[in-house]
Amino acid sequence: MTPAAAGSVSGASVVARGWGWRHAGRRRWAVDGLDLRIEPGERVLLLGASGAGKSTLLHALAGVLGGEEEGEQRGHLLVNGAEPTAERGQAGLLLQDPDSQVILARVGDDVAFGCENLGVPRDEIWRRVTDALRMVGLNLPLGHPTSALSGGQKQRLALAGVLAMRPGLLLLDEPTANLDPEGVLEVRESVARVLENSEATFIVIEHRVAVWQSLVNRVIVLDAAGGVLADGHPDDVLTSQGERLAAAGVWVPGRGSGLVAAGRRTSSGTTPLLRTPGLAIARTKAEIIARDLELDVLAGTALALTGPNGAGKSTLALTLAGLLKPAGGAVLASPEFADGADPEPIRWRSRQLLSRIGTVFQDPEHQFVAATVRAELAVGPRALKRPEAAVTARVDEVLQRLRLDHLAEANPFTLSGGEKRRLSVGTVLATQPQLLVLDEPTFGQDLRTWREIVVLLDELLREGTAVVAVSHDADFVAAVFDREFRLAGRTGAAAPLITSGVVPR
Amino acid sequence: MSLIAPPRGDRAIFRINPVAKLASALLLAGVLILTIDWVSAAVALACEFVLVFWAGLSLKSFVLRTLPVWIAAPTAGLTTLLYGQPAGAVYWAFGLVNVTEGSLELAIATTLRILAIGLPSVVLFVTVDPTDLADGLAQVVKLPARFVLGGLAGLRLVGLFLGDWRALELARRARGIADGGAGRRLLSQAFALLVLSIRRGSKLATAMEARGFGAPVQRTWARESTFRGREVALIGIGLAVALLAVGVSVALGSWNFVLT
Amino acid sequence: MHATSTLLTPATSRQPRSYRWRVVDIVIASVIGVASGLIFVVWNQAYNPLSGLLTPLLPGLQALLGGGWLFAGVLGGLIIRKPGAAIYTELLAAVVSTLVGGTAWGATILVSGLVQGLGAELVFALFIYANYRVYVALLAGAGAGLALAVNDLLLWYPGSAAPFIAVYTVSAIVSGIVVAGLLSWLAMRGLARTGALSRFAAGRSSRTRV
Numbered sequence: 003m004t005p006a007a008a009g010s011v012s013g014a015s016v017v018a019r020g021w022g023w024r025h026a027g028r029r030r031w032a033v034d035g036l037d038l039r040i041e042p043g044e045r046v047l048l049l050g051a052s053g054a055g056k057s058t059l060l061h062a063l064a065g066v067l068g069g070e071e072e073g074e075q076r077g078h079l080l081v082n083g084a085e086p087t088a089e090r091g092q093a094g095l096l097l098q099d100p101d102s103q104v105i106l107a108r109v110g111d112d113v114a115f116g117c118e119n120l121g122v123p124r125d126e127i128w129r130r131v132t133d134a135l136r137m138v139g140l141n142l143p144l145g146h147p148t149s150a151l152s153g154g155q156k157q158r159l160a161l162a163g164v165l166a167m168r169p170g171l172l173l174l175d176e177p178t179a180n181l182d183p184e185g186v187l188e189v190r191e192s193v194a195r196v197l198e199n200s201e202a203t204f205i206v207i208e209h210r211v212a213v214w215q216s217l218v219n220r221v222i223v224l225d226a227a228g229g230v231l232a233d234g235h236p237d238d239v240l241t242s243q244g245e246r247l248a249a250a251g252v253w254v255p256g257r258g259s260g261l262v263a264a265g266r267r268t269s270s271g272t273t274p275l276l277r278t279p280g281l282a283i284a285r286t287k288a289e290i291i292a293r294d295l296e297l298d299v300l301a302g303t304a305l306a307l308t309g310p311n312g313a314g315k316s317t318l319a320l321t322l323a324g325l326l327k328p329a330g331g332a333v334l335a336s337p338e339f340a341d342g343a344d345p346e347p348i349r350w351r352s353r354q355l356l357s358r359i360g361t362v363f364q365d366p367e368h369q370f371v372a373a374t375v376r377a378e379l380a381v382g383p384r385a386l387k388r389p390e391a392a393v394t395a396r397v398d399e400v401l402q403r404l405r406l407d408h409l410a411e412a413n414p415f416t417l418s419g420g421e422k423r424r425l426s427v428g429t430v431l432a433t434q435p436q437l438l439v440l441d442e443p444t445f446g447q448d449l450r451t452w453r454e455i456v457v458l459l460d461e462l463l464r465e466g467t468a469v470v471a472v473s474h475d476a477d478f479v480a481a482v483f484d485r486e487f488r489l490a491g492r493t494g495a496a497a498p499l500i501t502s503g504v505v506p507r
Numbered sequence: 508m509s510l511i512a513p514p515r516g517d518r519a520i521f522r523i524n525p526v527a528k529l530a531s532a533l534l535l536a537g538v539l540i541l542t543i544d545w546v547s548a549a550v551a552l553a554c555e556f557v558l559v560f561w562a563g564l565s566l567k568s569f570v571l572r573t574l575p576v577w578i579a580a581p582t583a584g585l586t587t588l589l590y591g592q593p594a595g596a597v598y599w600a601f602g603l604v605n606v607t608e609g610s611l612e613l614a615i616a617t618t619l620r621i622l623a624i625g626l627p628s629v630v631l632f633v634t635v636d637p638t639d640l641a642d643g644l645a646q647v648v649k650l651p652a653r654f655v656l657g658g659l660a661g662l663r664l665v666g667l668f669l670g671d672w673r674a675l676e677l678a679r680r681a682r683g684i685a686d687g688g689a690g691r692r693l694l695s696q697a698f699a700l701l702v703l704s705i706r707r708g709s710k711l712a713t714a715m716e717a718r719g720f721g722a723p724v725q726r727t728w729a730r731e732s733t734f735r736g737r738e739v740a741l742i743g744i745g746l747a748v749a750l751l752a753v754g755v756s757v758a759l760g761s762w763n764f765v766l767t
Numbered sequence: 768m769h770a771t772s773t774l775l776t777p778a779t780s781r782q783p784r785s786y787r788w789r790v791v792d793i794v795i796a797s798v799i800g801v802a803s804g805l806i807f808v809v810w811n812q813a814y815n816p817l818s819g820l821l822t823p824l825l826p827g828l829q830a831l832l833g834g835g836w837l838f839a840g841v842l843g844g845l846i847i848r849k850p851g852a853a854i855y856t857e858l859l860a861a862v863v864s865t866l867v868g869g870t871a872w873g874a875t876i877l878v879s880g881l882v883q884g885l886g887a888e889l890v891f892a893l894f895i896y897a898n899y900r901v902y903v904a905l906l907a908g909a910g911a912g913l914a915l916a917v918n919d920l921l922l923w924y925p926g927s928a929a930p931f932i933a934v935y936t937v938s939a940i941v942s943g944i945v946v947a948g949l950l951s952w953l954a955m956r957g958l959a960r961t962g963a964l965s966r967f968a969a970g971r972s973s974r975t976r977v
């Protein structure tokens with residue numbers, strides 16, 4: 003009987019000896035000189051700056067980095083003493099991007115997929131499927147179509163699929179991506195429940211240490227320059243080396259963001275850019291997500307859109323940005339803002355939009371249109387017909403501030419999760435529009451980049467740019483925003499709750 | 508078959524293993540293709556109408572789905588009428604056009620044959636859920652699971668085309684590159700869609716491997732794809748219709764083997 | 768700090784090529800096949816009126832439209848570069864076009880798909896799956912075109928007169944070369960430029976490290 007079929011699993015050991023990996027087409031090694039030993043049953047939180055190679059390491063442990071065609075390896079990496087590719091199935095990996103992990107068309111089939119591949123007997127499969135779905139709190143019929151899931155539900159589904167495999171090595175890459183704060187706790191609880199009854203070795207990547215601190219007994223911090231920066235019990239590492247880690251971009255609990263208060267913005271915030279009389283929003287004509295949304299966007303002020311998963315934050319943001327048609331009411335630009343264009347942004351031409359409203363989408367990949375990072379950043383300024391010298395100067399500046407300069411010639415789609423997010427933020431910064439609409443701009447960012455984004459936005463706000471951002475990140479909302487608009491979601495009261503007020507910084 | 512939501516119903520036809528549907532459609536087509544005469548096609552067509560009625564497809568969806576067949580059949584017939592091999596009395600000749608007794612007969616046969624081959628395929632395939640088809644192909648026909656499941660996953664990705672198309676539309680507008688001629692925009696966005704789905708596919712492949720896909724283990728199946736009486740019966744019906752058509756045609760002496 | 772990491776190895780260094788399909792090969796071949804199948808569905812609708820225009824000009828000329836059903840195999844072969852890729856994508860495209868659109872040609876489409884895929888496949892095999900230059904793409908298109916002609920003439924236009932057969936065959940081959948061969952090759956190159964094919968040999972032939 004395979005261990006997977008036995009029900010209770012013994013944990014897998016991990017050994018790295020001088021291990022390194024370089025992706026095909028890259029000059030730098032994503033991971034290098036890694037020496038590491040993880041004993042069976044250890045619970046590890048893997049930290050490190052964005053681009054330090056965390057996801058690469060997890061992929062390698064799951065045996066899915068690919069062969070020689072996809073990159074080159076040096077040193078040794080062993081799971082249970084063997085090459086991970088030979089041990090595939092030992093490890094269950096939850097990828098960083100939940101959207102690309104839905105494999106089959108029905109919920110039940112999707113969760114069963116991993117078990118089938120491991121040769122689990124049929125009756126056992128369905129037992130595990132129902133178990134896993136219950137553990138992650140996904141109460142849907144097995145035949146439910148996977149195409150009709152919200153972002154949060156997809157994340158749970160993917161987690162259930164991995165848990166059902168009962169892997170000896172459970173690998174989670176930012177498992178709470180895109181979840182609202184309650185969702186984060188729920189997922190954490192379900193993982194805790196699984197770990198209670200299992201001997202599995204557990205490795206989780208997350209930038210925010212606080213979520214997982216209580217569940218892990220070891221913290222490993224990867225150094226972007228290769229090797230390990232710190233390794234040990236969470237409390238020891240985080241207290242004794244907190245300073246160093248914070249400098250390397252790790253969110254150390256209790257240390258705050260380390261932002262030096264730059265003094266309050268004297269946000270004059272009186273020139274309105276947008277008004278939304280009686281606005282109703284929808285994705286499709288058939289279904290209105292929220293109605294009677296009255297808000298105004300003022301120059302030089304920051305407005306946060308918050309609320310639970312599926313409440314319609316992204317829909318509202320896209321509607322404000324002149325990309326989705328209001329289902330009712332209107333989005334109206336002030337005459338100064340419209341500057342000769344139609345009062346309704348939805349009627350603006352693509353190029354008119356560019357100099358006025360810059361939008362960052364929740365899924366950065368939808369936005370990428372060029373083959374290199376540099377070209378990507380230049381798309382906007384070029385469309386505005388800026389002089390070539392100005393384009394180059396602006397692109398270089400953005401590259402540097404978002405710490406993407408070493409990746410200038412890389413393909414946008416090969417970037418790490420955090421790097422993609424930074425690039426998508428960079429694309430709107432490059433055109434310097436008067437209004438920025440950002441959908442979760444700080445998700446998956448390490449502390450350094452987070453700080454840089456906060457500082458950048460603060461500067462822009464002082465110059466009179468308006469910012470509207472969707473965010474689940476309470477620190478971010480507190481650090482940047484003047485007002486918060488909370489969407490209650492469809493289960494709550496019909497009208498969204500408005501909490502507006504200046505958040506002290 | 509719909510990529511997004513396969514139609515469901517309570518008639519037996521919806522529950523029959525898709526492999527049997529495929530087999531019987533292929534069988535019927537395989538036999539009818541051997542001959543070109545109006546008798547065999549007409550007999551098959553008559554039987555099929557009875558069966559279509561039994562399948563319980565609503566008239567609207569029947570007409571909608573089979574519309575291409577109704578258009579294509581007479582068009583092909585017309586081509587044959589005008590340019591088919593001349594034989595017998597000449598009714599009309601003009602340049603290459605040569606309408607003769609022989610070509611008229613061929614044209615009628617061609618039209619009926621296309622209907623007889625096309626209609627049952629459409630009706631049988633409309634009720635196929637891709638997941639069940641994949642189950643059947645892998646378990647009953649024993650095609651390699653890696654390919655069947657890879658194909659199924661690819662199929663599902665394409666089911667996301669519509670949503671991706673809309674998202675791309677918005678994103679390109681936001682990036683300032685959506686002005687300009689509709690034709691060019693359409694083409695470049697279609698290309699972008701292909702690029703996006705290839706990217707998605709690459710990532711999906713990783714996700715599948717992360718769940719042990721392609722692991723050196725004998726794979727099991729969560730759902731058994733059964734092949735029982737119902738399925739055998741459907742193939743039997745297909746065979747019976749084919750034999751009847753051939754029998755009548757041979758008996759009436761109108762069997763006309765294609766290769767002669 | 769890592770002296771070796773700055774050493775540039777030529778990105779085109781030829782490793783011994785593996786003929787085994789990776790999972791990503793299968794999934795991407797499927798994506799190409801299914802996407803092509805959707806284009807087939809559109810093409811099926813356009814075929815009737817267009818062939819109605821061409822046929823009166825010169826019977827058999829309608830085979831010029833055949834390329835619209837031939838590119839799937841050539842494109843798949845050019846991108847995946849593994850044995851069977853052309854057959855697999857062309858066949859899958861055919862299956863999808865019947866399943867989704869419902870076509871007049873019914874289940875026989877599967878046979879057409881198989882035969883046409885084989886036409887392209889044989890050409891790639893002739894070059895032992897190691898040469899994917901533009902002329903090979905054109906030849907593969909021609910192969911698919913020839914296969915289309917043979918298949919159609921046997922199945923759909925049996926008993927045709929000799930001039931028709933000649934016109935049909937030549938038109939099919941021309942269409943195969945231009946639409947299936949040249950356009951597929953251009954599409955492959957365009958896709959490679961975007962970096963979407965970074966996991967494939969097709970996307971790596973001319974890249975430097977960054």
Ligand SMILES: Nc1ncnc2c1ncn2[C@@H]1O[C@H](COP(=O)(O)OP(=O)(O)OP(=O)(O)O)[C@@H](O)[C@H]1O
Pocket residue numbers: 025026027028032050051052053054055056057058059098409416417418419420421446
């Ligand atoms: N498929 C790929 N091709 C080329 N380079 C890649 C690829 N995937 C990742 N990289 C590069 O390897 C480096 C490490 O990436 P990785 O995804 O492991 O980072 P990470 O630590 O997970 O970062 P994040 O916190 O932002 O997710 C990055 O510089 C990234 O650009």
Ligand SMILES: Nc1ncnc2c1ncn2[C@@H]1O[C@H](COP(=O)(O)OP(=O)(O)OP(=O)(O)O)[C@@H](O)[C@H]1O
Pocket residue numbers: 151152153154180182285286291309310311312313314315316317318364670
């Ligand atoms: N492309 C789409 N087409 C149709 N419906 C959609 C689409 N995207 C989202 N929806 C639906 O619209 C509703 C609102 O979605 P939206 O993306 O605006 O939520 P959100 O508040 O941004 O959620 P999250 O925090 O998960 O990003 C959800 O119920 C979702 O299922």
Ligand SMILES: [Mg+2]
Pocket residue numbers: 056057058098175418419420
């Ligand atoms: Mg990562």
Ligand SMILES: [Mg+2]
Pocket residue numbers: 315316317364441472
């Ligand atoms: Mg959202």
